[in-house]
Amino acid sequence: MLMLPAQYVRRVSLKRDIIPSYSQYPFSLPSVKGMDELPLHPKVTFFIGENGMGKSTLLEAVAVALGFNPEGGTFNFNFSTYDSHSKLADYLKLVRGVDRPRDGFFLRAESFYNVASNIEEMDQEPGLPKVIDSYGGLSLHEQSHGEAFFATFLHRFRGEGIYILDEPEAALSPLRQMSMLTRIHDLVRSNSQFIIATHSPIIMAYPDAVIYEFSEDGIHERRLEETNHYRLMKQFFEDKNRMLHHLLEEEGAGHDDY
Numbered sequence: 006m007l008m009l010p011a012q013y014v015r016r017v018s019l020k021r022d023i024i025p026s027y028s029q030y031p032f033s034l035p036s037v038k039g040m041d042e043l044p045l046h047p048k049v050t051f052f053i054g055e056n057g058m059g060k061s062t063l064l065e066a067v068a069v070a071l072g073f074n075p076e077g078g079t080f081n082f083n084f085s086t087y088d089s090h091s092k093l094a095d096y097l098k099l100v101r102g103v104d105r106p107r108d109g110f111f112l113r114a115e116s117f118y119n120v121a122s123n124i125e126e127m128d129q130e131p132g133l134p135k136v137i138d139s140y141g142g143l144s145l146h147e148q149s150h151g152e153a154f155f156a157t158f159l160h161r162f163r164g165e166g167i168y169i170l171d172e173p174e175a176a177l178s179p180l181r182q183m184s185m186l187t188r189i190h191d192l193v194r195s196n197s198q199f200i201i202a203t204h205s206p207i208i209m210a211y212p213d214a215v216i217y218e219f220s221e222d223g224i225h226e227r228r229l230e231e232t233n234h235y236r237l238m239k240q241f242f243e244d245k246n247r248m249l250h251h252l253l254e255e256e257g258a259g260h261d262d263y
Contacts, residue, residue: 011196012047013167016100017067024096031066031091034059039223045200046215048193052202053209053232054219061171063219064202065113066093068169073111078120079161080109106198108166112157114175121145121153150176158188164195174205182207206235 019040027038036059052060069075074082124136124145137144141160145153154176162168174182182205189199189211203209209216210229218227229235241248 011104011106011165011198012045012102013104013106013198014045014067014071014099014200015102016042016044017063018042018098018100020096020098031059031062031093032096034062035221036060036063036219036224037093043217043224044215045198046213047198049189049199049201049211049214051209051211051214051216052200052219053204053216053227053234055233058219058221060202060219062091062093064169064171064200066091066097067099067200068111069094070097070099071109071167071169073109073169076119077111077113077117078123082120082123104196106165106167108163108197109168110157110162110166111169111171112154112173113171114154114173115171117145117150117154117176151178151181155181155184158185162188162192162197164192164197166192167198167200168192170199170201170203172202172204174203174208179207186211204234206232206238209234 019037024032027033031037036054040063052064054060065075072080076082121144124140127133127136135142139161141156143156145156148156154173158173173185177185185208193199193213201208206229209232216227216229216232217224218232
């Protein structure tokens with residue numbers, strides 16, 4: 006049965022009246038400094054842009070403001086291996102929808118290993134249901150990074166939830182990224198909302214979504230074909246030899262051997 010779309014988070018805004026200084030990180034980031042109110046799509050919202058533009062910082066802050074552990078996992082995870090997240094969550098206002106999610110997950114490529122380790126620690130407690138059973142039953146440490154990622158998408162994401170993903174393509178082949186689109190669509194049809202930071206034109210091609218590109222000029226809504234990611238990849242594959250000549254020959258000219 007196709008359910009009507011729920012929107013668990015409608016907008017994100019900055020509490021400008023309590024920000025101590027725009028010269029301090031993370032408020033000095035162009036994307037944060039220029040942000041007023043960011044409407045989110047009821048199904049899928051993409052944060053894209055070059056490294057250092059603040060997309061993962063904002064994504065993490067939204068996750069923390071929603072109650073997720075900064076290193077990832079479900080709402081029930083509360084471990085900490087290294088406290089490196091910014092204080093931006095304290096300065097965000099989230100406008101929530103009427104419905105509340107029944108499920109949720111914050112997936113971070115850089116700290117997924119810590120989530121897998123925490124699951125194994127919890128499963129050492131006697132007499133309790135095995136947490137790993139919700140992830141397909143096979144230890145995430147006994148799978149490749151990509152397979153462990155995909156097992157989480159496939160088994161742990163249950164629908165009627167909010168899912169925040171930070172660069173999920175980091176461990177996924179192009180084929181798996183396409184499979185991920187199918188899984189996202191299944192979950193969207195099961196009343197789920199996604200917020201995804203990504204560099205992958207494959208993933209950001211999901212049609213029923215909004216794309217926000219983070220740059221030195223702030224945050225701007227883009228169509229897929231307008232994004233730097235898409236245009237660069239298209240240019241590369243349409244004229245690979247010319248691009249390689251420019252990258253390898255011209256940049257290497259005049260360099261002495263050491």
